[in-house]
Amino acid sequence: MSVSLDNLCVHTITTKPWGLDTAARKYAAAGVKGMSIWRDAAQAFDGSIKAAGQMVRDEGIDIVSYVRGGFFSALEASDRQKAIDENKIIIDEAAELEAPLIALVVGATPGQSLFESRQQITDGIAAVLPHAEAAGVKLGIEPLHPMYADSRSAVTTMAQSNAICDAINHPYLGIALDVFHVWWDDQLEEQTRIAGEKERLFAFHICDWKDQPEDMLNDRGLMGEGVIDIPQIRSWVNASGFSGYEEVEIFSNKYWAMDQDQYLEMIKEAYLKTV
């Protein structure tokens, strides 16, 4: 169980009603030490992306990751090239923010197999990695739940993520593990261990899977509200050598509709009690 907030990071999308400046001020006042910044939040900031990063740091908040790059697969080669170009821009934005990591939602393309999409994803990531390394920004493949395999992510498991990392074998490429997406996988412990051995577990995202969610996207639960044994997964993550931020990433129509100050208190409480 967490005894302090020292490792607590919150994603801007978790408190979506707040702009980036409000979020930074509120997180700082609440004792939250880390923030992962979504692209929409950075772009909506009244000022440059560089200034956005400075503003957040001036509040005493660490920028943990920039969310998100990816969507590398496409039926047409020209569209795959567009994705590569777009990801280079995202890498440049992360560098301006001084975010050390980009979480990748890798994409999937109806009309071709997941194997084909994963090959294109591998090629796309390999194509942008030199740019990422030059910018000092790492990339973390985030395997998504198989319910998003239609058009969001052909990568649904830690094993597939490890396989892509093995194929590319670059120190700037690793994995972002989100309990929501991989909790059901009986290879999770073993594949997390492997990711740790290869020093590629770059990020750890938390929330909960509610018993029978009402919505495929926006009904995630607070830690402790659902069926995921987060302490168990956290123990595997820590045993693998990861000791970085625990990032609270919750999409929830229910929580976005409530008072966000009160919600941030609930997040802290759930974090201290359950993670």
Place this chain on the structure above:
Amino acid sequence: MSVSLDNLCVHTITTKPWGLDTAARKYAAAGVKGMSIWRDAAQAFDGSIKAAGQMVRDEGIDIVSYVRGGFFSALEASDRQKAIDENKIIIDEAAELEAPLIALVVGATPGQSLFESRQQITDGIAAVLPHAEAAGVKLGIEPLHPMYADSRSAVTTMAQSNAICDAINHPYLGIALDVFHVWWDDQLEEQTRIAGEKERLFAFHICDWKDQPEDMLNDRGLMGEGVIDIPQIRSWVNASGFSGYEEVEIFSNKYWAMDQDQYLEMIKEAYLKTV
């Protein structure tokens, strides 16, 4: 591609607005040869379950499976015993219907690991198999999509289904493969081959996974409407030795709301064109 309707079976829930007698009459008139009967449809029939089976056969329709048994896991041993008792009743109903197979949705229990639930499921199935064999009714484990791992099915893959079948090793226990649940799994081809080798692939369910469904339960697509390569999966299923009915099982608020005669024609058309 299918050149006839000879292997087409439709689940009563697919045309939910119709009662069992209407469904049997309409399927027969449309040239559908097989029907899988859901428990609610059998129980709502105006007459005994035995009479329901006779009525369907009198229309010239084969009864392919009875849907569904399962839900074996529970925190308390007394509840697990209740599930065993209930499954024996379901087996008796299937025998009265003269249905050769029961599809099992095996269950999952919040508050314990999926590993623990799978052990309880294994024990529960083993406990009812002698009753099933005596009744002449086979049991098919239906792995469900991981989005149902919270409380519906701790068995999410063909590999886990094969593992349970290996552990129990009984000729009346096999697997019901539904493309909706397992299409995303990169072990599908291999595990289907293994199921075939061991003569335990008992049923093949078809529908489609739409690109970004609106609902976790009731927005399944007609074959060809989504992202699943059904001919590919069908080729694996056939290569494994399966040559039985292809069972159309679609939960869809959209299709239930339309004229069911017209919908049945669409099912036939989609079957002939896509499967």
